Amino acid sequence: MAHPLISVKNLDLYFGAFHALKDVSVDFNAGELVGLVGDNGAGKTTLIRVLCGIHKPTKGEVWFDGTQVKEFHPKLAIDNGIETIQQSVGLCDNLSIARNFYLGREPVRKILGIPFLDFAKMRGESRKVIREFGLRDNVSADDEVERLSGGERQSVKIGRAVEFMNRVVIMDEPTNHLSVREREHVNELAVQLKEQGLLVIYITHDIFQVHKLADRIVIMENGEKVEDARTTDMTADELEEVIRQGGRKVEKRGAA
Amino acid sequence: MKHLVKGQGFGAVIGVALMLAVFSLIDFSGWWTAQTMSNVIHYTSILGILAMGQALVIMTKEIDLSVGSVYGLAGIAFIMLQPALGVPGAIIAALIIAAAIGLLQGFGVVKGGLPSMIVTLGGLFTVRGIIYVWTGGSVKAFPEEARNAVVTRLFGGEILGLEAAVFWMLAIGAVLNLMLWATRFGNHLLATGGSAESADSRGVLTGRVKITAFVLCSVLAGFAGILTLADQPQTHVTIGDLMELEAISAAVIGGCLLSGGRGSLTGAVLGAFIVTSFRYELIALGAPSSWFITFVGVVLIVAVIFNQKLARMAGHSV
Numbered sequence: 235m236a237h238p239l240i241s242v243k244n245l246d247l248y249f250g251a252f253h254a255l256k257d258v259s260v261d262f263n264a265g266e267l268v269g270l271v272g273d274n275g276a277g278k279t280t281l282i283r284v285l286c287g288i289h290k291p292t293k294g295e296v297w298f299d300g301t302q303v304k305e306f307h308p309k310l311a312i313d314n315g316i317e318t319i320q321q322s323v324g325l326c327d328n329l330s331i332a333r334n335f336y337l338g339r340e341p342v343r344k345i346l347g348i349p350f351l352d353f354a355k356m357r358g359e360s361r362k363v364i365r366e367f368g369l370r371d372n373v374s375a376d377d378e379v380e381r382l383s384g385g386e387r388q389s390v391k392i393g394r395a396v397e398f399m400n401r402v403v404i405m406d407e408p409t410n411h412l413s414v415r416e417r418e419h420v421n422e423l424a425v426q427l428k429e430q431g432l433l434v435i436y437i438t439h440d441i442f443q444v445h446k447l448a449d450r451i452v453i454m455e456n457g458e459k460v461e462d463a464r465t466t467d468m469t470a471d472e473l474e475e476v477i478r479q480g481g482r483k484v485e486k487r488g489a490a
Numbered sequence: 491m492k493h494l495v496k497g498q499g500f501g502a503v504i505g506v507a508l509m510l511a512v513f514s515l516i517d518f519s520g521w522w523t524a525q526t527m528s529n530v531i532h533y534t535s536i537l538g539i540l541a542m543g544q545a546l547v548i549m550t551k552e553i554d555l556s557v558g559s560v561y562g563l564a565g566i567a568f569i570m571l572q573p574a575l576g577v578p579g580a581i582i583a584a585l586i587i588a589a590a591i592g593l594l595q596g597f598g599v600v601k602g603g604l605p606s607m608i609v610t611l612g613g614l615f616t617v618r619g620i621i622y623v624w625t626g627g628s629v630k631a632f633p634e635e636a637r638n639a640v641v642t643r644l645f646g647g648e649i650l651g652l653e654a655a656v657f658w659m660l661a662i663g664a665v666l667n668l669m670l671w672a673t674r675f676g677n678h679l680l681a682t683g684g685s686a687e688s689a690d691s692r693g694v695l696t697g698r699v700k701i702t703a704f705v706l707c708s709v710l711a712g713f714a715g716i717l718t719l720a721d722q723p724q725t726h727v728t729i730g731d732l733m734e735l736e737a738i739s740a741a742v743i744g745g746c747l748l749s750g751g752r753g754s755l756t757g758a759v760l761g762a763f764i765v766t767s768f769r770y771e772l773i774a775l776g777a778p779s780s781w782f783i784t785f786v787g788v789v790l791i792v793a794v795i796f797n798q799k800l801a802r803m804a805g806h807s808v
Binding site (some may be wrong): 286288308309313314318320323324325326327328329332333336337338339340342344348349350351353378380 | 508643668672673674676677678680683684685688689690691692693694708750751752805806
């Protein structure tokens with residue numbers, strides 16, 4: 235491979251005085267499922283938020299498909315085919331599945347020169363996803379997302395990621411609050427996406443779960459990358475040990 | 491039917507039916523007269539235009555308290571600028587002034603990250619102050635020839651025996667409904683109010699959506715002011731006082747939830763109809779006019795409780 239799809243070089247990010255990301259360098263390749271693991275506050279989500287354009291790094295470089303990224307905005311990331319599936323964000327409860335599915339890139343049909351929403355297409359495509367991704371039979375494309383269960387919501391988001399021919403799918407704790415069966419379903423989808431040649435970045439706490447799926451595991455701790463290993467080289471137990479060892483430094487209060 | 495019941499405006503439909511039934515029962519001959527009806531429909535149209543603008547802003551999860559002052563300023567600008575610019579020029583200038591106020595307030599809310607309640611409260615006072623300073627406390631008379639100009643009649647006259655304002659309100663309502671429910675901008679507006687964070691993550695420019703909503707709201711308020719003064723050009727510097735509260739009440743009675751993302755423009759007009767009807771029925775019944783604002787308050791609270799129950803019945807978490 236000529237160059238990695240996403241390359242992060244010496245990335246630093248400060249929120250005011252808080253040093254959220256410390257000199258992080260990591261490469262992600264197309265057709266790879268990478269598990270991004272670490273404790274709460276380790277910087278996983280912060281790193282991802284840089285990749286999907288929400289945060290602008292203070293220092294360092296981000297390269298996407300061989301060109302350096304200069305501007306950071308969610309819209310640019312989406313236009314470049316980077317789709318993020320976050321736990322609680324991404325769907326508007328007050329809108330129908332069809333409207334959510336196409337939010338931000340609604341298809342339009344011109345009537346008298348005025349671009350109106352193409353409801354037929356919006357309903358048709360989202361109905362397809364509802365069927366493919368195993369939502370309840372009585373769910374229609376016109377139903378508000380509010381009615382859906384946690385798993386169904388994730389299915390809509392993942393279906394959306396598949397539909398728009400993305401190159402990168404970032405899943406931020408995609409199986410939180412899901413039933414066992416829904417969790418398996420989401421994990422199968424993640425592997426499917428990878429097999430279609432997409433880069434899948436899978437963020438989780440659960441090293442044992444992601445070790446089964448991933449080609450590579452990146453462990454973050456305290457804003458730093460502490461491990462980057464192929465799953466064939468290290469077992470889940472070994473990796474878990476790394477997470478334990480890299481535990482956050484807690485400054486003890488001295489007696490003085 | 492199913493669509494109607496699920497719509498946010500359904501509560502207002504019930505409200506209107508109930509109100510008409512009660513008014514017919516207690517005061518049939520006073521209520522159903524041509525004069526009362528004509529007044530009610532005329533004022534409903536003007537308040538309805540304000541309420542629809544307000545509804546758009548509320549649906550983005552913001553609020554605009556300045557519409558009463560903007561309504562007044564645009565109307566007075568129309569009269570004050572007419573000698574220099576002519577009638578069409580004065581109308582355009584008044585609308586530009588209104589749009590500029592909306593733009594400024596939108597910027598304050600979005601770029602300044604300030605609560606719209608504060609920004610537009612400031613707008614309410616500032617704009618009212620500008621009216622006092624500009625007019626010096628009294629508004630000049632509108633010359634006779636300007637009153638009879640074709641353009642003035644187009645906004646303030648009668649068409650087919652109905653006030654022109656009615657047709658303007660219906661046309662604006664139709665355009666805004668299409669915009670809200672059948673265009674990309676409408677989808678972005680609803681998404682911004684429903685969950686700005688989710689809309690952002692999908693690449694929706696939520697800041698721009700909100701600013702546009704504030705501009706639309708101010709322009710509609712200004713337009714309503716022009717419609718009012720084109721019809722009755724004698725006015726006073728207090729024109730539009732408390733009108734923001736009537737407009738917000740109308741939008742809320744019409745089913746707009748202050749939690750954003752849900753509302754109805756048709757409902758807002760029906761809400762304006764309810765508010766206006768109470769005003770005229772109280773006058774018809776001989777109650778002191780100061781009772782009106784108390785009644786609006788009571789109706790507002792009852793409507794909010796009712797609409798919330800209705801929304802919960804429909805399965806929304808509000």
